[in-house]
Amino acid sequence: MKSAFRQSMAWLHTWVGLLLSWVLFFIFLTGTLGYFDSELDHWMTPETPVFNATAEQSLPIVNQFIKSKTPEIKNYSVSFPVDRSQPYLSISYRDEENKRKRVKLNPYTGEELTPRATAGGQTLYRMHYRLRYLPSRVAYYIVGAATMFMFLALITGVVVHKKIFKEFFTFRKGKKPTAWLDGHNLMSVMSLPFHFMITFTGFLLLLYTLMPLIMNAHYGLGKEGRSAFFNEYFSRTSVEASGVYEAHLDLETLLEKSKVTMQNKPIAWFSLSNADDSNAIFEVGSIHKTLSDSRDKWLLDANTGELIEAQIGQSSSKSFYYVLRSLHEGLFASTPLRWLYFLTGLFGTAMIASGMVLWTVKRRSKALKTGGGTFGYRFTEGLNLSCLLGLPAGVAVYLLANRLIPEEMSDRAMWEVNALFITWGLFTLYGVGKAILKKADFAWVSLTYITATFYALVPVVNTLTTDHNIIFSLKQQNWVFVGVDLLCVFTSFILFFLANYLRKMFKTESVKSGNSNEKFLQEEQA
Amino acid sequence: MRLALNSYQLEVLFRSLLAIIGGFVFSLLLSLLISFILPTEKMHAVAWSTMLFFVVLPAVVMWSFGIANYKSGALHLVLSVFILSGLSWLFAPVGVFS
Structure with a gap:
């Protein structure tokens, strides 16, 4: 009985894992890169330096900017460059036509920063739940379904393992498909808590979009029910202007007063609403440093x-909800922890990738014996290889496009993203085409070489188009640029190594299977 | 391409429907019932039970593919859905016990 259950779970693991693996691979890879979103933003706008200035240091520039605006702006918010996610002074407000505006300023001179238009690390990170080219609601449902598939694959994956601990230390090198299986297990078990955490908390980030019905049962249907619940749950209070004039305290005094109330925590942002009105409100917050302070404000x-x-700390379901959200977003993480997030994210990506390869490897010997396998097998192998190589290649092209697309081109940021998907699309056409023609081996090798070349080109193009070459970056101790250069070179090396390995492996295999193919033909004829 | 499904494919199709539709309805009703009877503030009850939905659903999906006899399994699920909707109706704010 027990083994029958395990068998059916193994079946479920195989198919749940495969069906949306292409979406999951995309979500995991772009999400993992998203842990360095601000760093990528910086890399993709090499002309602006990173600033560091406290609230007190930047305040004269804020005052100067607010006073320079006519008519006066009554509602605005200011973020100070005190954290990795905020490399300059930024002020958001509504202009005369009530349109939202956001300016980036040098916190010492007040000069407005106008870097090249770029999609940046933010867009790459946002794609992991928002996808691209789809209405947001459709994208959220697809991502939600993929998350459920991932969650199921994880649970069934654990159930399938009788000896999860022992198998963690098992690696049978060279013997395919056992080597692939052991590699898959290693990638999965090594950071299993992370995989569970990131998948379940993924639901929480889209919670009431994916499952609005319970909220609707209590608070009413549609937008009204949603906002009734959100206003109560997230204590959204907006105070209307009264129309009665009253001058507000100057910003220096307000910041000093808030410093006392905040017990000398560094001020990261503030916002002022209904200025010069009797209902003027000043909100202020600090840096996000622990798991439970993500929504703290005064x-x-x-x-x-x-x-x-x-509003500090949360209670009941809210503390649970926010702690898990913070775990997913990792905004509180210091640099070493951020690297750990990045590494475990890569393990997750590798877990999905090895699982995809495993699906074909397990069916490979049978396919070779029958002269190439069924159409479904070939199509799947084509999709697998073009996804596993096409997306990483697309990311490299995304970085290259940032350096190569002319700065004055309109919709520049959009074309950076398009470059990613065009690359992926071309890889898919080529990979699937070759696989259907029973030449998947050739596509594996050639596409791996091409991807390796793209990554090798990133530091080269960076050196040619900016003055941030690796020596300059090292001298300036600009670790973001050093890091991107080194990571690209490293990735390129690994891919070249992999391509060589695959080429040799397919060669020896084709010699062997050539014999079996002949045998098969002889059997057919007989 | 042949259109008729063999018995294996039929079983997979049936179990998938059981998992997706049955799983959705069952998890929703169970979470809804719990949101009605949790002795906390309404907003927290909604939040807890919405989060619970995402734990119950995969469990039901695994159950649909794990049970030996999927036909009697489907019957049990339909029965429990009836019981759950009855209980939800009893405990709902506009229901009998409010």
Whole structure:
């Protein structure tokens, strides 16, 4: 009985794993790169330096900017360059036509920064849940379904393993498909808690979009029910302007007062609403440093400087919800922890990739014996290889496009993203085409070489088009640029090595299977 | 391409429908019932049970593919859905016990 259950779970693991593996590979790879979104933003705008200035240091520039605006702006928010995600002073406000505007400023001179238009690390990171070219709701449902498949694959994967601990230390090198299986197990078990955490918390980030019905049962249907619940749950309070004039305290005093209330935590942002009104509100927050402080903020009366409410810490389901969200986003993570996030994310990506390869490897000897396998087998192998190589190649092209697309081109940022998907599309056409023609081996090798070349080109093109060559970056101790250069070279080396290995492996295999093919033909004729 | 499904494919199709439709309805009703009876503030009850939905659903999916006899399994699921909807109706804010 027990083994029958395990068998059916193995079946479920195989198919649940395969069906949406292409979407999952995309989600995991872009999401993993997203842990360095701000760093990639910096790499993709090499003309702007990274600033570091406290709230007090940047305040004169803020005042100067606010005063320079006519008519006066009544609602605005300011973020100070005190954290990795905020490399410059930024001010958001609504202009005369009530359109949202955001300016990036040098916090010392007030000069407006106008880097090249780029999709940046943010777009790459956002694609992991928003996808691209699809309406957002459709994208969320696809990502939600993929997350459920991932979750099922993880649980069934654990169930299938009788000796999860022992197999963790098993690696039968060279013997395919056992080597692939052991590699898959290693990648999965090594960071299993991370995989579970990242998958389940993935649901939480889209929680009420994926499952609005329970909320609807209590708060009513549609947008109204949603906002009724959100206003209550996320304590969204907006105070309307009263129309009665009252001057607010100047920003210096407000910041000093908030510093006292915040017990000297560094100020990362503030916002002022209904300025010069009796209902003026001043909100202020600090840097996100622990798992539970992601939504901490303090509300002050902007006219008197008195504390209205300190929204710090959460209770009941909210603390659970926010801690898990913070775990997923990793915004609190210091640099070493960020690298750990990145590495475990890569393990997850490798887990999905090895699982995809495993599906074909297990069916390979049978396919070779029957002269190439069924159409479904060949099509799947084609999709697998063009996804596993096409997306990484696309990311390299995304970086290359940032350096190579002329700066004055309109819709420049959009074309960076298009370059990624065009590359992936071409890889898919080629890979699937070759696989259907029973030449998947050739496609594996050639596409791996091409991807390796793309990665090797990134540091070269970077050196030619910017003055941030590796020596300059090392001298400047600009670790973001050094890191991207080195990672690209490293990836390129691994891919070249892999391509060589695959070429040799397919050669020896074709010699062997050539014999079996002949045998097969002889049997057919007889 | 042949259109008729063999018995293996039929079973896979049936179990998938059981997992997707049955799993969805069952998990939704169970979470809904729990959201009605949790002794916390309404908003927290909604949040907890919405999160619970995403734990119950994969369990039901695994159950649909794990049970030996999927036909009697489907019957049990339909029965439990009836029981759950009855209980939800009893405990709903506009229901009998409110």
